[in-house]
Amino acid sequence: MVQKKDAATPATEALTKFCIVDRVDKFENVGVTRSTNGFVYLTCADCEMGPLGLKDPSGNRFFVAIERVTAS
Template structure:
């Protein structure tokens, strides 16, 4: 299958989309990188949390911006064990935060690590589902 066919089949549903979850309450489809289509999370691994607000840095920053630009996001795939990811990179801790990136294309952040609970949060808006 070509990359363009994969991209056409991938979607970015909203957190209220019932097709996101399977019968066990986990992700019903694979979560893939929006830029290179690498698998980030296999199906039936992550839980959906749609009420946790977090300001995640923008993927593309303006060079003239005086500080790190962020956007408020609230819908997340939560992965409790970092070893359940397929292709995720972890940044070094910076100002008390660790961010998640695609390990293949290194685009990110696509999410963050809660250093207190060690839970990993991947933004629904920064990935695709197929």
């Protein structure tokens, strides 16, 4: 979830488990980024860490990476 600005290649990780949500207002404290290369990402609204997931480019589904979130 942390990327160095001067990195020659972006850091990546494989995420395999997602929860699908149909409306962004079902979240508490989640922000949505502007479109970047056709993708809209979910971030923490307080600290802007992320991405926590992404928006389906062809619809209104939001994929939340389970490895990135915990229940409180």
